[in-house]
Structures are given as structure tokens and as C-alpha cells.
Amino acid sequence: MAGGKQATAKRAMRWSWNDPHLRSLIWQVAALAAVVAALWYFAATAHENLSRQHIATGFGFLQNTAGFGIVQALVPYSEEASYGRAFFVGLCNTLLVAALGTMLAVALGFAVGIARLSSNWLVAKLAAVYVETLRNIPLLLQLFFWYFAILQPLPGPRESLTLLPGVFLSNRGIVMPGVGLTGTSPAFLAVLLLAIVASFFVARYAKARRMATGERFPASIVNTVSIIVLPGLVWLIGGAPFTIDHAAMGKFDFTGGWRLLPEFLALLLGLALYTAAFIAEIVRAGIQSVGRGQTEAAHALGLSNWQTLRLVVIPQALRVIIPPLTSQILNLTKNSSLAVAIGYPDLVSVFAGTVLNQTGQAIEVIAITMGVYLVISLATSLAMNLYNARVAIVER
């Protein structure tokens, strides 16, 4: 076969439209030329329009002073900071809501997906109603509903609802006790981190030993003890590593403590509930793809319902679940850009909204914004592909 292919390649090209190689070459050159010409034309038009309207070009504006405030900043930010800094603040806010939303959506989605297959009629029906309601209503409408119809009409800070002792819900969001650091907290955190890393290796060792010898090593007990006891010792020796910063009622609003903005809450809630409905369907399809014989065999071996689900069904279902789950996580990240509609300062709202309006440099700002989402998309699919490669069936 290889020889034949080479012979075809070596054969002199016929200068005729009937030669498939020449024809495909012409098509490709024509397509490339058309694309290049179109890009060239648009670039030239843009150049002409920009110079006629005296709009600055280039990325120099990123160093200019922003001059506007942002209500939620994970990194130090002030009005004197640069546009580049504002971009970074927006990016962090997007990543924060996407990461938290993903965790909530995956947890809730698995719960609802499993509930849809529950033998309990009421639970299964409730899960079905949840899925069919939430995924058939536009996300933006759900965000408006949470923000304008639920969170905004809540009472003000003075009459706020007490969710838990020290945790208050009002139309300014949720206020809760914050955690402050003291001198010994680095040591405490270091030991905690060390214990967690060590427990990972203990778990691996335990699994390897069970595979090799069949003996059980009580890894979970050892790990729980080490994670609690080791940092506890540091606590006892060095004194309390944290101070609790309780929220107090100020003149008009709470001061101190940690605060979750209503915009953030609405966005997080909306994204998580909406995406969970889609994840639930994916999980259901994944579990249904595992043959009934697997469950029956597991039951015959004496595994409980829960053990069957955790040890037999879900590991196999994950192979079916992971690829569509990846695209749902990507959707959640992209959908977090709807923040702009309810005023949560995410990347689109801060950068493609305020910064674009102030600088007028549409091409640069939109290109950067789109570039960021492309990079996030590619990075997420890469990470999930790696994970997928781990859980995929290893064939010959």
C-alpha cells in the first residue's frame, strides 16, 4: 500500500481539471486566497475608518489610569489603578464565579441526575420537574428573576434575615463572619497542606498494597487523624491561628466580616441551578448506559445499593459523562459573561463594558476579551481530556 501511495505522489501532475491532486490544490489555494483577501480588505477598511475618526490604536491604553471603582476586587484595586489592573480584577471575578459555579453545578447535577433514577417515585418526579423547568427557561431570565424578583425586594440591612447565627441575608447580599490571619497562621496552613499532601500518598500506598496483597490498610482513618491532629497540635502550641471578624451593624449597613454581593449570589445561583439541570441529564444518560448486568452482579456479590453506585456504576458511567460534562462546564464559564446584565463586575462587564466605553478602542478590547475566553475554553478542554484519558477504557 505504502509503495502504491508513493508511486501516486511521484507521478507527474497532469495539467488538467480532471486531475484530483491539481484540482484539490487549486481549491485550497483559492480558499486561502479568498480568506486572506477578505481579512486584508477588512483590515484596510478598519485602518481607514480608525484614522478618519482619530481613534487611537494599540495596547498602550492598558497602562492608562482607569478612574472607576469596582465593587468586588479579589486583588488590590483602586480608581488610580490602570486599565490593565481593571482587566485583571474582572478576570479574577469571572474565574471565581466560574469555579464556584462549576463545583455547585456538578454536585447538584449529580444529585439530581441520580435522583431522577431513584426508586422513590416522588424523588424521581421532583428531579424530572426540576430538569424540565430549569433547562427550558433562558438563563438570563433566571438571573433577572433571582436578582430583581428575589434578592432586590429583600429587607434592608437593618431588618436583615438571620440565616445562621452571625450570617445575615439582606438586599445588600449575605454578610458572614470573616477569618483574619495571625502570626501563627502560616505555620498552621503549612502543616495542614502537608497533612493533605501526605494523605494523598498514604491513599496511593494503601491502594497499591491492597492491589498487591489484598490486605486492607485503614487509610481513611489514618488520614482523618493526621489531617485533624497535626494542625491541631500547631493550634495548641502556637495559640489560635485565626481571629474571627464578626460583622457588626453600622449606621446604614454592616461593617466588617465577609460579604457576598447580591449580584454575585444571583449569578452563582442562576449559573449553578441552570447548568445543574443539563448535568443531571448527562449523569442520567451516563448511568443508564451502564448495563443492568453490572448492577445485578454487584448486588449478587453482596454490595449495598450505595456501594454498587459508588464502586461499580459511577466509575463506568464517568466514561460516558466526562466529554459532555466538559462542554457544560465550558458553557457555564461562557455564560458567566451574562453578569454584565445584572452588574456583577466580571471580565465582560468591567472590560468589554466600562473600559470599552471609556477608551473607545473596540477592536483591542473585544479581541482581548474573546482571546481570554478562547484560552479558558482550550485550557479546560485540555484538562478534561487528560482526566478523560485516565478514566477511559484502556484498549489494546
Place this chain on the structure above:
Amino acid sequence: MTGAMKWLRRNLFSNWWNTGLTLLVLYVLWRALPPFIDWAFFSAVWHGGDRTACLGPDKGACWPFIFANLDQFIYGRYPADLRWRVDIAFLLGLAGLVPMLIPRVPAKLWNLGYLVVAWPMIAIVLISGDRPGLIGVDTDLWGGLLVTLIVAITGIVASFPLGILLALGRRSEMPVIRTLSTIFIEFWRGVPLITVLFMASVMLPIFLPRGLHLDNLLRCLVGVALFSSAYMAEVVRGGLQAVPRGQVEAARALGLSYWQTMGLVVLPQALRHVIPGIVNTFIGLFKDTTLVLIVGLFDFLGQVRVQLSDMHWSTPQGAATGYVFAAFVYWVFCFGMSRYSAFMERRLNKGRVR
């Protein structure tokens, strides 16, 4: 009676865990459902001419707000005496759509041609009034469900041919064309629709030559069409992959050209497979049309928000009423389409079920 008891025992109280779950769900329903039903029906206000009817403590949903603004929700600010043109365009569309959706009705190809080519042209002329003898209506005045449907239908109709070409390009044997198609598809699928709409509304004018002016609606339509064509391409590609290679080889052996092979042999089989996928894409697009309100168009949701900010109707329960109503309307559309998609899926799978 024993049958009912048996059913309860088996489905709700089979063991301690299930009994606990049942009680928990019943408790949650008892806490959530009666207040909602009370809000929506018993405490709700049903009659009234303005906001005063809905003011006061313990009042539920403010339904007169919906009744009074129904026309705006459907047509936006479209002139009232010209709304019959929109109605006719809508009915003409329905006349093409209903036979299309019923599998038994013949002449699907002609029907599709009418829906995808003839009807959009008639509808555009009727709605915009852009012909001598008709009174023109500026797109600024279009709104409500009208804009929602225009954006969604344009998105799907424009994305159909574009998506097919892109899908064929992505499966092409020519590396340059394959790469270009892949880049195009992955680019649009990798960015959020809202950035596409921002791009269409603020960046597109910079790339257009002087003198060529597109209004905001048209610019958004371009953005939506490009965006949805990438998603459509992936759906179609799924269908192309489901057609066995032997079909292509047999067609080529019979001497059919590439376009004949694709148009006569592969695509008819592939597209049949992906009807549910196309409907699902349309559902996604229909929900995504709400995003156009962020760039200043007044679609159905945008129009609800406009009427909510009307001083005559600003009441404490106004926002909840408006959004629940809007949610119900979107839900009816999307749920109906998803049922249809499920029906087609079952129908297409009939041959494969053993």
C-alpha cells in the same frame, strides 16, 4: 384499595432511606407549593387599570400588568394599525411550519424551500414594509416576541446552509479547507455569545466601508448567524459521521462527483439523523435570543423589562409577576420543541430498535 397501598409501599416507603426521602420531599413541597399557589392565584390581583389595584400588603401577583401590556410584549412599539402585517407574516410561517413538522405530509423538500427561502422574503417585506405602496416601519420600533422570533428564525435559517458547508469543510480531505473550517468553528464555539453581540454592535461598524450602514438589529443578526452556524456545523458533522463510508464509496464508484455524492447520497441520510440535534440547537438559540437586550434591542424579555419600568405599573410584586410570566412563555416554547425533538428521536430510532 390494596393496590394503592401496595404502590405506595413499593414506590415511596420501600425502606427507611426511601421513607426518609419521601418525608423530606413532602416537607419541602408543603413549604414551597402552597405559598406559590397562593401568590399566583388566591392572593393575586386579577382586575385593575393601573398600579393602584396591585398596591397594599398581602397582595400576590399583579396580573393586570400582563393583560394591559400584552400587545407590547408581542409587537413592541410596532404601530398598532399596521400589526396585521405581522400577523399575516406569522400565519404564513405557521402554514409552512405545521405541515413540515408532521412527518406524514409529503413534499418535504418544497416545504423546506418555502420555509427557508420564500417565506423569509415575504415576511421581511411585510414586517419592514420596505416596498413602494407599503408604509415602512423602522426596526427601532420592532420589539417583543416579534424580535425574539426574528432573531431565532434568522439564526437558524442562515446557519443551516453555512453550517452544512462548514461541516463538509471540516470533514474535507483538503488540509487547508479542513483547517480553515476547524478554526472558524472552534473560534465561535469558544467565545460567549455576549462577546459576539458586543463585537457585532461596536466592532462591526469599524470593518464596514463608509456608506454601508447596518442598523443594530441587522448587526446582531449577523453575529447570531455566524455564532449559530458553528454550532449547527457540529450537529451536522455528527450526522455525517453516522453515514457509513460504504455509501460514499459506492456513490463515487457510480461516477458521482463530490457535490453529487454529498447532495444526493450523504446529506439526505445525515440530515435525517440530526433532526433532533437541529431542534435542540434551535431551542438553545431561542433561549439565547434574550441576550440581544444587553446590546439595546427589545426582544420579548427586554420588552417585559421596559414595561416593568413604566411608572404606571411599578408595584412591589411587578418584577416577580413579569418574570414568572416571561418564564412561562419561554418554557412553553422550549418545552414544546423539546417534546417534538424527543418524538422525532423515537421515530428515527424505530428502525434500529430490536
